[in-house]
Amino acid sequence: MKKVLLNEDRRLEVVEASPPVTPPGGVLVSMKAAAICRTDLKMVQSGQKDLSLPRILGHEGVGEITGSHNPSFKIGTMVAIYPGIFCGKCEQCRMGVTAKCEKIKIFGFNKDGFFRSIIPFPEEQLSSLVPFPQGVDPERAVLAEPLSCCLSAVDKFRYVKKERALIIGAGAVGSIFAALLKMEGWKEIILADKNRERLSRELPEGVEVIDTSKSSLLESLKDKGVDLIIPACPDGLNWPFWEIMNPGGCVSFFSGNRKGNELLPIDMNAVHYKELTLAGSYGCNIGDFRSALNILVEGKIDITFFQFYRIPVEGIPDGMGVLSRQEIKKVIINRF
Numbered sequence: 001m002k003k004v005l006l007n008e009d010r011r012l013e014v015v016e017a018s019p020p021v022t023p024p025g026g027v028l029v030s031m032k033a034a035a036i037c038r039t040d041l042k043m044v045q046s047g048q049k050d051l052s053l054p055r056i057l058g059h060e061g062v063g064e065i066t067g068s069h070n071p072s073f074k075i076g077t078m079v080a081i082y083p084g085i086f087c088g089k090c091e092q093c094r095m096g097v098t099a100k101c102e103k104i105k106i107f108g109f110n111k112d113g114f115f116r117s118i119i120p121f122p123e124e125q126l127s128s129l130v131p132f133p134q135g136v137d138p139e140r141a142v143l144a145e146p147l148s149c150c151l152s153a154v155d156k157f158r159y160v161k162k163e164r165a166l167i168i169g170a171g172a173v174g175s176i177f178a179a180l181l182k183m184e185g186w187k188e189i190i191l192a193d194k195n196r197e198r199l200s201r202e203l204p205e206g207v208e209v210i211d212t213s214k215s216s217l218l219e220s221l222k223d224k225g226v227d228l229i230i231p232a233c234p235d236g237l238n239w240p241f242w243e244i245m246n247p248g249g250c251v252s253f254f255s256g257n258r259k260g261n262e263l264l265p266i267d268m269n270a271v272h273y274k275e276l277t278l279a280g281s282y283g284c285n286i287g288d289f290r291s292a293l294n295i296l297v298e299g300k301i302d303i304t305f306f307q308f309y310r311i312p313v314e315g316i317p318d319g320m321g322v323l324s325r326q327e328i329k330k331v332i333i334n335r336f
């Protein structure tokens with residue numbers, strides 16, 4: 001079997017390894033699809049807050065049970081892998097906030113992730129495996145992780161009126177947000193990016209675009225305003241967007257700012273008088289993950305606009321290059 005390591009000098013290395021054995025009470029998962037996300041690329045280029053090295057990256061993946069010492073997981077079952085290992089007992093876990101588990105370990109961050117052929121799961125980690133029906137395309141199910149992060153951000157705003165939403169950043173996550181808001185019945189979805197090329201492809205139908213290299217968002221939106229704003233890129237809220245927020249509007253802090261830009265001026269009076277709701281989000285809880293997988297399995301969301309770049313697991317260094325040159329929005333590993 002193969003695994004792809006990110007070494008201490010942040011160099012990617014494809015390593016041949018002997019296959020793992022099935023842990024007592026646990027299972028073996030043979031990977032069927034994994035995806036490279038921009039966070040993986042960021043880890044290679046500059047590291048990440050929760051990353052420790054050396055590490056097998058990868059936190060978006062699905063596979064098939066090919067070894068089992070547990071009656072709850074039969075051989076042949078397809079599973080999507082929740083990106084964290086949580087204890088299930090602490091206060092956060094009991095409230096369903098598994099992403100904030102006191103003992104959380106994140107695949108591909110501080111625990112070896114999915115860029116390898118076979119992964120052993122001991123019994124105490126089986127709660128991270130969410131089965132889905134045979135026949136569902138693994139390339140579709142593999143989007144459960146990014147979709148669940150988007151779902152978790154949007155779910156914070158239950159009372160917003162679904163009129164006009166602005167998403168900043170037209171990468172894979174921006175496109176998934178657009179597809180999610182479309183599914184949820186938003187009337188107008190606007191995607192903004194300074195890269196015209198990214199605005200020209202791999203978007204859900206009916207989404208409006210604003211090329212911010214040509215026109216300012218404040219100018220373009222000052223007359224109609226927006227009810228929801230989501231940054232799907234770093235520093236996405238580093239402009240006076242408060243002016244275009246409609247009364248009762250919602251601001252998602254889905255992305256942070258680059259180091260050194262953490263402090264953002266908050267327009268206190270805009271928040272106060274317009275009664276804005278601000279909510280942060282980072283990662284996803286197991287409930288979001290199950291919901292996202294269900295949405296994908298039942299075909300409720302249209303993601304057919306993606307033109308995946310498909311590679312074998314040993315092609316990950318190449319896939320990182322394709323992603324960094326922004327030639328494609330999503331790179332999928334489909335051969336292990």
Ligand SMILES: [Zn+2]
Binds near residue numbers: 037038039059060146
């Ligand atoms: Zn990701």
Ligand SMILES: [Zn+2]
Binds near residue numbers: 087089090103
């Ligand atoms: Zn816990």
